[in-house]
Amino acid sequence: MSLYYDAVAVISNEERVGGSLKSRIYANKSSKHAPAQIYALVSETTKWSAVLKEVIEKAGILKIEKKLTDVLALLLVHDLILSKRGIAAPQSHALCIAVNRHRSRLNAEFTKLRIRKGYPTLQAFRQSIDASSSASSYDQENEIYPHPRWVRINTLKTSWDKQLKSTFADFEETNVLENVLKASKNQRIFHVDANVENLIALPPLYDTSKMDAYRKSLLILQDKASCFPATLLDPMAHDGDMIDACAAPGNKTTHLAALSSSKDMPSGQKHIFAFERDTKRAETLRKMVAQAGANELVTILGSTDFLQVVPTDDQYSRTTGILLDPSCSGSGIVGRDEEPAFHVPTIPAQSAIQPGHKSKKRKRSRQVEKQRAAESPPVQEESIEEADDETEKRLEALASFQLKLLLHGMKFPDARRIVYSTCSIHVQENEGVVIQALMSEAARSNGWTILPRMQQPPGLQAWSIRGLRSECEQLMASLPHAAGLPSAKEVAEACIRCEKGTAEGTMGFFVCGFSRDPQSVTSTALDTGLNENIDEWDGFSDSE
Numbered sequence: 256m257s258l259y260y261d262a263v264a265v266i267s268n269e270e271r272v273g274g275s276l277k278s279r280i281y282a283n284k285s286s287k288h289a290p291a292q293i294y295a296l297v298s299e300t301t302k303w304s305a306v307l308k309e310v311i312e313k314a315g316i317l318k319i320e321k322k323l324t325d326v327l328a329l330l331l332v333h334d335l336i337l338s339k340r341g342i343a344a345p346q347s348h349a350l351c352i353a354v355n356r357h358r359s360r361l362n363a364e365f366t367k368l369r370i371r372k373g374y375p376t377l378q379a380f381r382q383s384i385d386a387s388s389s390a391s392s393y394d395q396e397n398e399i400y401p402h403p404r405w406v407r408i409n410t411l412k413t414s415w416d417k418q419l420k421s422t423f424a425d426f427e428e429t430n431v432l433e434n435v436l437k438a439s440k441n442q443r444i445f446h447v448d449a450n451v452e453n454l455i456a457l458p459p460l461y462d463t464s465k466m467d468a469y470r471k472s473l474l475i476l477q478d479k480a481s482c483f484p485a486t487l488l489d490p491m492a493h494d495g496d497m498i499d500a501c502a503a504p505g506n507k508t509t510h511l512a513a514l515s516s517s518k519d520m521p522s523g524q525k526h527i528f529a530f531e532r533d534t535k536r537a538e539t540l541r542k543m544v545a546q547a548g549a550n551e552l553v554t555i556l557g558s559t560d561f562l563q564v565v566p567t568d569d570q571y572s573r574t575t576g577i578l579l580d581p582s583c584s585g586s587g588i589v590g591r592d593e594e595p596a597f598h599v600p601t602i603p604a605q606s607a608i609q610p611g612h613k614s615k616k617r618k619r620s621r622q623v624e625k626q627r628a629a630e631s632p633p634v635q636e637e638s639i640e641e642a643d644d645e646t647e648k649r650l651e652a653l654a655s656f657q658l659k660l661l662l663h664g665m666k667f668p669d670a671r672r673i674v675y676s677t678c679s680i681h682v683q684e685n686e687g688v689v690i691q692a693l694m695s696e697a698a699r700s701n702g703w704t705i706l707p708r709m710q711q712p713p714g715l716q717a718w719s720i721r722g723l724r725s726e727c728e729q730l731m732a733s734l735p736h737a738a739g740l741p742s743a744k745e746v747a748e749a750c751i752r753c754e755k756g757t758a759e760g761t762m763g764f765f766v767c768g769f770s771r772d773p774q775s776v777t778s779t780a781l782d783t784g785l786n787e788n789i790d791e792w793d794g795f796s797d798s799e
């Protein structure tokens with residue numbers, strides 16, 4: 256039965272992590288079941304969920320079987336009716352018995368529904384469901400593009416040339432990303448990215464899990480935007496060590512490691528310290544680093560709060576670069592929204608969850624909540640305002656926490672470049688944090704300024720979507736401005752934004768670099784009147 260409980264946990268996203276369903280399943284190392292098995296169960300049940308919801312409701316089993324939850328019922332009924340092997344649990348298990356005793360009724364309701372929908376055979380019904388679930392195409396009316404599979408070639412274990420000559424040897428190469436975005440999910444076509452080295456785009460939903468190179472971690476799935484921070488930190492441009500302050504699950508750590516390693520440099524010369532406060536997520540980080548072949552380059556400091564790290568500690572005296580990718584609202588993440596809707600059966604009133612009931616198994620996924628929300632009566636104007644207030648407060652708290660981490664990074668005595676990033680689209684967490692940091696006492700007393708566009712690596716200089724200029728102007732006008740600070744135009748130009756759903760094929764993302772020359776630091780700190788004694792905030796979203 257544990258297979259079904261693990262699937263419920265994934266659907267409910269109990270880990271509250273970002274990324275697509277598939278990447279969440281493959282990143283979760285705590286299940287004893289093969290990721291492919293959980294993925295098959297969840298994706299197949301999702302495809303059939305609208306049908307099964309109706310079947311379960313008509314059969315009325317949730318009213319009778321009080322131990323059965325809505326999501327669990329869908330998974331079990333799916334296997335009972337549609338899987339060749341039936342329910343993958345001992346027949347004597349209480350939940351198995353609970354479903355099995357309604358077998359005839361469930362099968363009868365399913366057959367009635369199939370016939371009502373006009374499918375003479377189960378095979379015809381299957382074909383139709385499969386066809387409708389594989390849509391991942393360009394939405395012409397709204398000009399919304401699907402998300403490609405971005406694949407980073409892991410140069411710690413392989414090389415660009417080797418992969419092009421082996422894994423991608425029989426793929427067609429296209430100079431036009433749109434050709435990949437509009438390709439079918441099985442088409443063997445790729446596009447080489449112009450902004451990030453060693454990155455290619457494959458068609459949306461292309462199944463990499465069967466590729467040998469993917470299984471051996473020679474290829475790493477990483478959104479293009481998420482490759483910007485390590486690229487901007489540009490570890491080879493300076494000789495010291497690097498810090499990844501908020502590292503799990505570790506995609507940016509391993510990218511940083513790949514960029515930090517060079518065949519000309521003896522191993523061990525450049526080192527990465529990867530901090531992660533959350534113990535469980537630190538375990539995932541450890542596995543990702545090991546799989547990527549980055550163990551020698553990375554020291555993982557799990558269960559460690561970056562804010563508690565003493566910048567003057569001898570260990571970090573050679574640190575010249577800091578990557579800071581803190582928890583954020585996750586409003587730029589595309590994976591969750593792209594997942595097909597999971598339709599859950601309605602639990603009849605008497606067996607519905609009581610308020611305050613804490614059973615994990617009854618937790619609902621965001622998709623499920625969305626589905627429920629869509630089915631509930633329209634909300635009143637006041638509740639929209641309340642929700643707006645709530646969002647505003649949440650963003651303020653997040654921004655305070657992000658700023659606190661950034662200002663802490665600015666205290667490392669030898670650091671000369673910091674890269675700040677979020678997978679958020681909100682100004683408060685992005686340009687807002689950058690401007691407050693620039694005007695802070697920590698920045699000014701330590702000589703930190705914005706890393707101008709002209710000093711960024713060529714691929715990122717060429718990226719045309721920059722920070723929001725008018726928002727920068729407004730923010731800077733509202734804060735006490737002092738001489739020597741860059742203009743709002745310069746700040747906006749230095750910031751890099753990525754938008755979701757566009758022809759660029761990225762998630763919503765924000766990156767900005769800070770730089771300094773430690774030699775030129777003066778001790779005359781200016782008081783900007785900003786409060787740097789900020790309360791910590793736990794954060795909501797932890798992107799990949």
Ligand SMILES: C[S@@+](CC[C@H](N)C(=O)[O-])C[C@H]1O[C@@H](n2cnc3c(N)ncnc32)[C@H](O)[C@@H]1O
Pocket residue numbers: 481500501502503504505506507508530531532533536559560561562580581582583660794796797798799
């Ligand atoms: C957005 S995720 C980082 C994603 C990661 N950079 C990647 O690309 O795979 C933020 C991570 O920071 C961790 N975190 C939050 N506050 C922290 C702190 N004060 N010190 C260390 N880690 C922290 C969270 O637990 C979470 O795992």
